[in-house]
Amino acid sequence: MHQSKILPYLLLLPAAVLIVAVVAYPMVYGITLSLTDRTLHSFEADFIGLENFRKLLQDDRFLTVAGNSVLWPIYTVIGSVLSGFLLALILNQNFLGRRFARGILLVPWTVPTVAVAFVWVWLYDPLVGIFNQIVLLVGGSRLPFMSNVGMAQFWMALPVTWRFYPFVMLMLLAGLQAIDQELYAAAGVDGANMWQRFWHITLPMVRGILGLVTVLEFIWLFNHFDIIWIMTGGGPADATHNFATYAYYQGFKTFKYAYASAIGVVMLAILFFSSLVYLYLQDRMEIEL
Amino acid sequence: MERKILFSVLILGAVLLSACVAPASPPAADMAEEADGAPTGKLVFWNHPTALEAVEEQQFWEDLNAAFEAEYEGVEVELVWVPWDQMYVSKINAIQSGEVPDMSFMGVEQQVEFAEMDAVIPVDDLVEELGGPDAFSGGLKYHWFQPSWSDEGHYWGVPYQEGGYLLYVRKDLAEQAGYSDPCPADWDALVELALAMHDPENEVYGIGLDYSVGNGTTQLYTTFWAAGGGQTLDKDKKVAVNTPENAKTLQFYADLWLVHDLLPPGVTTVTTYGTSTATPIDDWYNAGQIAMTVRNMNLPIVWERTQNPIREVTQVCMMPAGPSGHTGTFSQPGTLYIFKEANNPELAKEYIRFFYREEWQIRWAQVDGIIPLLKGLDVPGITDGYWYPFILEEQSWGARPGFWESHPKNLVAHEAFWPALMVQDVVLKGMSVEDALAKYQEVVEELYGEPCSPLVEGCE
The missing domain is CATH 3.40.190.10 (Periplasmic binding protein-like II)
Incomplete structure (x- = not known):
């Protein structure tokens, strides 16, 4: 009897140790670090309370980054969810070559993000990029895609959206295929048009999955790093920095470890709240199912 | 049963922990041994790729190291390529941990900081052997050997490259x-x-x-x-x-x-x-x-x-x-320096002397595309270029952020x-x-x- 009480804890121990080592410890260490003045140059750190957070609020670059972080999910999450949903609806129809289309449309999800970044750098290239060649071909003048401070984040969102829509598409396609076709047949008998069938049957039936993938995409894309860092390094003029790239810049380019940790703590708080929303939606979806 | 499980967990933990423990001291084979005054042992050199064409640079160092090892029996050179963007972090971490290489290369700002940290040794003897400040090219004389780069009356590094x-x-x-x-x-x-x-x-x-x-x-x-x-x-x-x-x-x-x-x-x-x-x-x-x-x-x-x-x-x-x-x-001086905690500082000095031999200096300037370090050295492709006097003149006014003091x-x-x-x-x-x-x-x-x-x- 005694053995059966302790055995489950022992079996959980390796996983618990792993979680403490790779999640809990770095998180606590990061929070602790954010309350110090540690840099690469200061071998010992002094406790300075919330000073780094006060500096963040006075850092005009951080405020730019915060602004970017509001726009960024709007561009990328809405972009990937809308395009993924639209493609899922199309792929849910019967048409010739549907299987082939499903395969092809999944390809971006399989491409490493580093490769995506490099490909899009060349697509946008001001001198030899194919987009600018097309612009010139139709009589326009070169567009400085990634160096336009006002538009750089928008152009940056395209490759990210392209890379991340297949997940949404796949999840929603699975949801669409689970809808009982008799519902549509009954609606047809009642004289419902295509829009009414979508609004009153399709959307309510996939609402749970839609909410889930939206929150999940937000969590992934809010702190997206690699494509941004490779394509612009956060520039021009910080126009494409988000919290993740700016924290990296402060931590590993200017070596302000504590200051970078403070940015990480802000990011952690936002993502923690997002995770709560995700868990809530997940619970609700399980109840609905 | 329960004791067996606990015992197994303890053993597993001990094995994992033992894998994380670093050796307490460097292997004895790495230590220098002076016999009849001839340098022996292993030299660890952390370098960073600087040349325009990495293949030629790599070949240069392979050839130089092979020639050095051939001339000094029992000497082994371990050249470690550290990525450019980690050049500073890697050395700070090395100094903090006490596990430093024998010598390395870096910009002049680091030279002053490391000297202040008491992490490098003075190389006055080497500089004087090479002819003193007057033996070096115009720009280096201005930028290297002015008092600002020789802290506390000592020289803490030997020129490695200069450009503009x-x-x-x-x-x-x-x-x-x-x-x-x-x-x-x-x-x-x-x-x-x-x-x-x-x-x-x-x-x-x-x-x-x-x-x-x-x-x-x-x-x-x-x-x-x-x-x-x-x-x-x-x-x-x-x-x-x-x-x-x-x-x-x-x-x-x-x-x-x-x-x-x-x-x-x-x-x-x-x-x-x-x-x-x-x-x-x-x-x-x-x-x-x-x-x-x-x-x-x-x-x-x-x-x-x-x-x-x-x-x-x-x-x-x-x-x-x-x-x-x-x-x-913009002035681009780089320096070779020797760490205070180096295992083999004398061997490092010998290596720098070897690197400063005329044949290697000519080839180094050509490979790296830099101003020849030693004054009066004719380097085909560089010193005969019509543009070469321009760079020498510019060097008189070379700058870095915070350069002059x-x-x-x-x-x-x-x-x-x-x-x-x-x-x-x-x-x-x-x-x-x-x-x-x-x-x-x-x-x-x-x-x-x-x-x-x-x-x-x-x-x-």
Whole structure:
């Protein structure tokens, strides 16, 4: 009897140790670090309370980054969810070559993000990029895609959206295929048009999955790093920095470890709240199912 | 049963922990043994790829190490290539942990900081053996051996490389614009020439400058800044960013974008040094879409080596004089130094002596595309270039952020790339020159005033 009480804890121990080592410890260490003045140059750190957070609020670059972080999910999450949903609806129809289309449309999800970044750098290239060649071909003048401070984040969102829509598409396609076709047949008998069938049957039936993938995409894309860092390094003029790239810049380019940790703590708080929303939606979806 | 499980967990934990424990001391085989005065043992050299063509550089070091090992029986050289962007972090970590290599290479700012940390040994004897400061090339004499780089009356490193920037003008485009002798004498002439060649309707832009919030803009801006008479610290080691000299330079540099609109579209994502990877300035220049550019002195060497036809249509010029009346360049001195905790410091000194033999020095200058380190050394492809006197003249006015006055925080200031951020604020964010200078006066004051490392004595 005694053995059966302790055995489950022992079996959980390796996983618990792993979680403490790779999640809990770095998180606590990061929070602790954010309350110090540690840099690469200061071998010992002094406790300075919330000073780094006060500096963040006075850092005009951080405020730019915060602004970017509001726009960024709007561009990328809405972009990937809308395009993924639209493609899922199309792929849910019967048409010739549907299987082939499903395969092809999944390809971006399989491409490493580093490769995506490099490909899009060349697509946008001001001198030899194919987009600018097309612009010139139709009589326009070169567009400085990634160096336009006002538009750089928008152009940056395209490759990210392209890379991340297949997940949404796949999840929603699975949801669409689970809808009982008799519902549509009954609606047809009642004289419902295509829009009414979508609004009153399709959307309510996939609402749970839609909410889930939206929150999940937000969590992934809010702190997206690699494509941004490779394509612009956060520039021009910080126009494409988000919290993740700016924290990296402060931590590993200017070596302000504590200051970078403070940015990480802000990011952690936002993502923690997002995770709560995700868990809530997940619970609700399980109840609905 | 329960005891068996607990025992197994303990054993597993012990095995995992043992895998994490580092050896307490270096292997005995790594230690130097002096027999009959001949150096023996293993030399660990952390280097960073600096040359234009990595294959040739790698071959150079393989050949040098093989020759060194052949001459000194029982000696082994372990060359460790550390990525460029980790050059500083790797050494700070090594110093903190006490597991340092025998010798390494880095910029001069690090030399002062490491000396203040008591992490490197003085190499006065080596410098004197090599002929003292007068034995080295003009630029090095100015920049290396002036008192600012020899702290506390000692030399802490031996020169490893030195270079600078030159102005490259497309002769064909200049001739079309009516300039047979296209080298501009001063900044006004530079703008005049650029405007004359600027033809955006036919996709020819007056000037192309590397842009990045890192080394790219920092180095180019500093090149103009040197000619403008600006500096970071005054003679009293006070921050002197907000000065009339710096104002003139910043205004001139920003006007190339904002007033004269001479740069091609998209140039703010075009960078050689940063993380962005769009078409490099060189490609624009080679395609004739940039009429002139400011680039490292080693381009003619590479062009000659690769027989690049671009050299036939290029006029290499000295950087034009700024309001100060003289030319200038970003100075690129690097240093070889020996760690205090090195296992084999004497072997490291012997290695540096070997590296300084004439045959290796000639080859090193050619491979790395640098000014020959020793004065009077003829290096085919470099010292016979018509542009070589230009770079020597520029070296007299070479600059780095915080160059002229030794300060342990020079490295922090340099690594912050504040000149690039300042240019960015004016060119891309619309800040006025006056506001930018006032802002970066405070930023740089803060950089120099940050808490000192406990290892840095005398840093207040």
